[in-house]
Amino acid sequence: MAILEVIKAGNPVLKQVAKPVKKVDSRLRRLMDDMAETMYKADGVGLAAPQIGQSIRLVVIDVGEGLLELINPVIIKREGKVTDSEGCLSVPGIFGDVERAERVTVEYTTRFNKRRALEADGLLARCIQHECDHLDGTLFIDIAASLRQEAPGERENG
Numbered sequence: 001m002a003i004l005e006v007i008k009a010g011n012p013v014l015k016q017v018a019k020p021v022k023k024v025d026s027r028l029r030r031l032m033d034d035m036a037e038t039m040y041k042a043d044g045v046g047l048a049a050p051q052i053g054q055s056i057r058l059v060v061i062d063v064g065e066g067l068l069e070l071i072n073p074v075i076i077k078r079e080g081k082v083t084d085s086e087g088c089l090s091v092p093g094i095f096g097d098v099e100r101a102e103r104v105t106v107e108y109t110t111r112f113n114k115r116r117a118l119e120a121d122g123l124l125a126r127c128i129q130h131e132c133d134h135l136d137g138t139l140f141i142d143i144a145a146s147l148r149q150e151a152p153g154e155r156e157n158g
C-alpha cells in the first residue's frame with residue numbers, strides 16, 4: 001500500500017465532475033487500499049478519489065464505525081436538515097458551518113461488485129454528502145455559510 005498526495009483546493013481536478021467507475025478490478029481495489037491508508041494517515045474521516053488526483057466516482061469513509069468503500073455512490077434519499085462544522089483534507093486549517101440533510105440513503109457498488117444501499121445519519125450522513133460533493137466538483141467552502149480558521153480541537157474531516 002502507499003500514501004498518496006492529497007490535492008489541495010485550487011487544483012482544477014477538484015472542480016471536475018468525476019467519471020463513473022467502469023470496472024471493479026484489482027487495480028481499483030489497490031487504489032481503494034491506498035486511499036484508505038492515506039485517509040487514516042491524514043487523520044481524516046473520508047477521502048474522495050479526486051482528492052488524490054483521480055477523477056472517478058469513488059470514496060472511502062471511516063467515521064469510527066469501520067471502513068466504507070463506495071464505488072459510484074448515488075444519494076437516493078435525503079431527510080431533515082442539520083448544520084454543523086466541517087473541514088476538508090484538501091482545505092487544511094479552514095472550517096465552516098454547512099447545512100446538510102440529517103439522514104441519507106446512498107446506493108453504491110462494493111469492491112466485490114455488488115450494488116448495495118446504506119441508510120446513515122449523524123456524522124456518517126454528513127461525511128457521505130461531503131464526499132459525494134467532491135465527485136461533482138463541489139467543496140464545502142463553496143457551500144458553507146461561514147468559514148473560519150482552525151480552532152483548537154477541531155480536525156480536518158474529509
Ligand code: ZN
Binds near residue numbers: 088130
Ligand atoms: Zn473534502
